[in-house]
Amino acid sequence: MRMGVRPSARQLAARERHAAISRAAWRRAEAVRAVMLAPECAATECGARVAQRGHLMCRDHWLSLPLELRLVILRSQAAGHVRSYQDAVTAAVDLIDNGRVGL
Numbered sequence: 460m461r462m463g464v465r466p467s468a469r470q471l472a473a474r475e476r477h478a479a480i481s482r483a484a485w486r487r488a489e490a491v492r493a494v495m496l497a498p499e500c501a502a503t504e505c506g507a508r509v510a511q512r513g514h515l516m517c518r519d520h521w522l523s524l525p526l527e528l529r530l531v532i533l534r535s536q537a538a539g540h541v542r543s544y545q546d547a548v549t550a551a552v553d554l555i556d557n558g559r560v561g562l
C-alpha cells in the first residue's frame with residue numbers, strides 16, 4: 460500500500476475482520492480467565508468449591524468426564540492453546556449439563 464492513499468474497501472473490510480477476530484479471541488481468553496479464577500466447579504448446577512485455584516471442576520465432576528476429554532483439557536491448558544482449551548471446557552460442561560456424564 461502506498462503512503463497517503465486512502466485504504467480501499469477491501470482493506471477496510473480486512474481491518475474490520477481482523478478486529479472482529481481479536482474481539483472474539485479476547486472474549487474467549489476472558490472466559491478462560493474467569494474459569495481459572497473461579498473458586499467453584501465449572502459444572503453449571505454444581506457450585507462446589509474446587510480443591511484449589513486453577514482447578515476446573517470439583518473432583519467428582521472432573522472424574523466423571525471421559526479420560527480423553529480430560530487429557531485434551533490438561534494438554535491444551537499446559538500448551539497455552541486458549542481456543543482448544545475453551546472448546547474442550549465447553550464440551551465438558553455441555554456433557555455434564557446435558558446429563559450425559561456426571562453425578
Ligand SMILES: [Zn+2]
Nearest residue numbers: 500505517520
Ligand atoms: Zn462439580
